[in-house]
Amino acid sequence: MKRFGSLMGLCLTLLFPQSTLAAQEIKPFIRGSYQQIVASQQGKPFILNFWSLSCGYCRVELDMLKKLTRKYPRLDLVLVSTDTPEEENQVSATLAKYSLGKAEAWVFADSYTERLRFEIDKKWQGELPRTYFFSAKGGVTAVSGKVAQKEVEHWIKEQYSSH
Numbered sequence: 808m809k810r811f812g813s814l815m816g817l818c819l820t821l822l823f824p825q826s827t828l829a830a831q832e833i834k835p836f837i838r839g840s841y842q843q844i845v846a847s848q849q850g851k852p853f854i855l856n857f858w859s860l861s862c863g864y865c866r867v868e869l870d871m872l873k874k875l876t877r878k879y880p881r882l883d884l885v886l887v888s889t890d891t892p893e894e895e896n897q898v899s900a901t902l903a904k905y906s907l908g909k910a911e912a913w914v915f916a917d918s919y920t921e922r923l924r925f926e927i928d929k930k931w932q933g934e935l936p937r938t939y940f941f942s943a944k945g946g947v948t949a950v951s952g953k954v955a956q957k958e959v960e961h962w963i964k965e966q967y968s969s970h
Contacts, residue, residue: 831902833895835916836887841927844885844911850943852966853883854959857927857937860890860897864953865936869905871956876908879963884910889935892916942966 834840844855856872858865869886876882884907888898891914898914917923924931928949931937940948940962948962 831899831907831910831912833888833899833902833912833914835892836913836923837916838922838926840913841923844913845941848883848885848941851883852943852963853885853941855885855887855939855941857887857889857935859888859935860894860901862935866901868936868938868953869901869907871954871959872910873905873907875956875959875963876910878960879967881967882963885913886910887913887915889915889920889933891918 854872856868858869872884872886876884886902886907888894890898895914898912902910902912915923920933924933928937928939931949931951934951936951936953938950938954940950940959943966
């Protein structure tokens with residue numbers, strides 16, 4: 808029986824090689840991480856999306872972002888899960904399900920989440936999804952709740968048309 812299990816595992820690996828790829832690196836989001844993300848993207852348009860495992864609209868938005876990253880491969884995307892480091896395996900599995908490619912992934916790693924939210928945006932009360940659109944010139948637009956794909960595509964075209 809043990810031999811059958813090993814054989815079955817090998818067959819699954821051959822049939823589904825993507826499942827053997829290393830999991831996407833998930834960085835701990837702590838005080839200063841927001842500034843680190845913004846600084847690393849300086850001069851480039853990018854989308855910063857906050858989401859959670861327990862948020863239904865977040866999953867809809869992750870699916871939309873998956874489609875957009877395929878359609879617009881130059882799109883820089885940073886995803887921050889507001890869940891806990893203890894849920895990192897579930898966060899990783901969810902991100903793998905949506906296969907968001909080169910998107911950076913982070914998870915809240917400070918139990919004082921209010922402090923993290925305040926550092927990001929003093930007006931943010933924790934509603935999800937929360938998406939920030941950063942233009943190449945440094946302008947930022949924040950949206951709480953689900954965003955329409957048409958609006959995101961308009962923003963992407965606007966940002967990348969001059970590049």
